[in-house]
Amino acid sequence: MNLAIFDLDNTLLTGDSDYLWGQYLVKQGLVDADFYESENQRYYDEYKAGTLDIFAFLKFSFQPLANNDLEQLLRFRKKFISEHILPIIPDAARALLDKHRKQNHYILIITATNLFITEPIARELSADDIIATEPEFKNDRYTGEVSGTPCFQEGKVTRLNSWLETKNKTLDNSWFYSDSHNDLPLLKLVTHPVAVDPDEILAQVAIEQGWPIISLRNESA
DSSP states (O other): OOEEEEOIIIIISSSOHHHHHHHHHHHTTSSOHHHHHHHHHHHHHHHHHTOOOHHHHHHHHHHHHHHSOHHHHHHHHHHHIIIIIGGGOOHHHHHHHHHHHHTTOEEEEEEEEEHHHHHHHHHHTTOSEEEEEEEEEETTEEEEEEESSOSSTHHHHHHHHHHHHHHTOOOTTOEEEESOGGGHHHHTTSSEEEEESOOHHHHHHHHHHTOOEEOOOOTTO
16 A cells, blocks of 8 residues: 655644644643743744754653643643644645545655644544654653654654554655655655645755645635
């Protein structure tokens, strides 16, 4: 079964779920508003520039998970998905997923955003599986640490290769859709790389390499 791999934020979504979660935490009063909003924006800008220190960001972004019990986090997450994520799933993204599904392709989402946030989004999109950055979970609580390799830049390739070995799958005749130049290591490995509403750097590479450039944005998104 051929793999159709999708980045999540700003690809299947018209926004960034990690950044939006940070904003949501501020609005709910779960974090210090001025500090958290400022740092959240700084890290997001660094991500877009390709200069993000992923471990520093994860230490920052996982702290609210560690500071709250799981039951409370799940309540907040459910409301967050309903109010802030469902409205930014464009119809065109669902249609693209359906197109691959009808071709009996295996739908895999791979994202740097942590699994706590993205797992219910993957379910909403009826993905077959998801690979995401994993926050460490012990004794019924998040510890604030990362578990394993962050699913970011070259880390996506590392995590995907481990997944392929475990699932006995290959990248033969595979697709990968992404908006970000941070995903170039993986885009260069698949059979069919596709730039989706790409950032400036990825757009230039896609033009140079002759990769398709598509948009999943629409007026209702």
